[in-house]
Amino acid sequence: MILHNFETENTLLNQFIAELRDHDIQKDSMRFRKNIERIGEILSYELSKTLDYKAETVTTPLGSKRISLPQNELVLCSVLRAGIPLHQGLLNYFDKAENAFISAFRHHPENKDSFEVIVKYLASPSLNNKTLVLTDPMLATGKTLENVYNAMKKNGTPKQIHIISVIGSKDGIDYIKQIFPENTHLWIAAVDETLSSKGYIIPGLGDAGDLSFGLKL
Amino acid sequence: MILHNFETENTLLNQFIAELRDHDIQKDSMRFRKNIERIGEILSYELSKTLDYKAETVTTPLGSKRISLPQNELVLCSVLRAGIPLHQGLLNYFDKAENAFISAFRHHPENKDSFEVIVKYLASPSLNNKTLVLTDPMLATGKTLENVYNAMKKNGTPKQIHIISVIGSKDGIDYIKQIFPENTHLWIAAVDETLSSKGYIIPGLGDAGDLSFGLKL
Amino acid sequence: MILHNFETENTLLNQFIAELRDHDIQKDSMRFRKNIERIGEILSYELSKTLDYKAETVTTPLGSKRISLPQNELVLCSVLRAGIPLHQGLLNYFDKAENAFISAFRHHPENKDSFEVIVKYLASPSLNNKTLVLTDPMLATGKTLENVYNAMKKNGTPKQIHIISVIGSKDGIDYIKQIFPENTHLWIAAVDETLSSKGYIIPGLGDAGDLSFGLKL
């Protein structure tokens, strides 16, 4: 896996990440969603630097110009429900892409700390020869992305996979390195040291789904 | 059910509906999603006229003012995946609301025209004493809303239900009248005469999910 | 003048107005601008109910439909700089309109309370037979709108004028009633009782330009 950890670079992403993490600013769920959306836009832009380009001729009112344009057939796939604001950010920039949505949640049998990830809903186009962009705001254990990836395989084999995430744990990143093809890119705005026994990123930001959309039963 | 059919009134909603229906303009999926979002905003605003208000005091830099503010605890619930742009419109205006997401799709056994609606994914807060706003862009047969409503009942009993939809059929509206409580409001931008044997609204606009997000397998 | 004062009705506008007025929430200039934008959208929608409509045929993928569509040639005109977020709201809904921008500021000779309004910058299309929508977030004394109107007259005679404003004073509204043609519509989200000797609306919200964009020299 090719890791692009933007925490190591000083950019505006840090401002948005800081606001996402701050437990006072989190009370404004509109700003929380907006910050995830902005991070989705910026990481889409950074990702775009690795796409395949071909020169095409564009006709302006005053002449014509050769411009290198991306040729990839993109499929943006987000994990519900936390992924929706991140998906919106990607779609703001890749507005012509195809889209997929998948549900995944942690099931804790007998209320133990350990859990399994259940995938239920999947709406996706064919992935054959497409460029798949998988998004999940929190890359904690990596088991959600693993299960999502396994569930999506039945829809075909993409020629290239990108993962976009907001905050990850070192353990989670190590885990998915073994799951995804070697040429997979991971674009992530921050990486934290610790993963708690319950599978939470520390210091992280809490539950991105709850902070975007409220608690669920 | 209290029906608010905005097709009978001349407003900007008609402009957005016309662009959604137009098979040339539909090629621009960004504009398609934007138009659904704008309709979601406007119908949220119209719905807000029926909420419960109480005067509160607001302190400005130059004095203070009594303002009547909505007191309802709103839960916005959209049906995946077509409902996401409509949900975004609602959330643009009700930015502090709680949110629920539910998946529903048509299952055609043995490839027949007849179908059943399968509900799989549900993420929702408690609905007890809340104001539930259910959104589905296309109200065709009404069976999706029926199944969604039945699935959500286990999360509690809202004190008031609103349904927001973009285009409906007369048959679909008649059908859900029997399902939902009498004091339910339906806010809808246009109502078409015909429902095809396959359950499509005619002339309608086609498949709102496909036009927003691309085909799915 | 036909006055549409939305303060007398309970709607979501009150929520946005309350946040604009609240001196704590004002610290978030992004939310301040967003609230002005949302008010601009809603008042545009309400205004659209008075436009001229004509039925046109729209072709969908599954049939065709007659839809009544607005026929007016709109020119949206905002007063700089405070008017920019309000203008953005109008343009979000009237996305095909022509646009005009005009600058106006209060000049206090010898630092007295009294002032004159100076118009400097004007970029506008012809207004002949157009529907002019003038926007200024704060309708305080009415002298800005008077001067703006006088400056725009040299660009032609609109067939209809609408004014969109966020908060006004009673005195200001009385003043412009004498300036604009009788069939002019005023769409306004709140009206306050008092106008201070310095020409500030009380309780108002302070200076909308400063709160949107920061202090100016």
Next chain:
Amino acid sequence: MILHNFETENTLLNQFIAELRDHDIQKDSMRFRKNIERIGEILSYELSKTLDYKAETVTTPLGSKRISLPQNELVLCSVLRAGIPLHQGLLNYFDKAENAFISAFRHHPENKDSFEVIVKYLASPSLNNKTLVLTDPMLATGKTLENVYNAMKKNGTPKQIHIISVIGSKDGIDYIKQIFPENTHLWIAAVDETLSSKGYIIPGLGDAGDLSFGLKL
């Protein structure tokens, strides 16, 4: 001047530039404005990589984290009216910045091709020790930026200047190199070879103000 010409790199900016230039896609003024806005966002992000950062402690619900945050006091300044959508893009990302607006237009005495640039409206905070971000979508002759810069000097001396532009001409860039301090950064999405005798960028895209807002008298 430190030139950052993004045309030499393959990124999503090319897609937005291609749509801006395309005389068919230009008919959709909402998409035109949106593309300028997206370019403003991306160039703001790239610019942010050169700001001054300092580590601060942020408290999350689960711990605390040191994050490097930008310390600059930004003033975003756009040239009216064409600069408004670009300004909106900058403000989408630098949402806490101070703002300045300035008008400049070309005056052609006796209808000759030659012109002078007239600055009329200026609303700006103090610039002393601030980071000034000047935006103008089309950097044609460079004379607008020269006049804007000269007019702004009376408001103080910024410690750093950035210029953000969409399309420039080689001659225009050479011209402003002599005007601005050596450490000024220019962030630009594309650079064209030719400047016509009337001062238009060829192939360019036409008049960015007219395409965003309609013709003006």
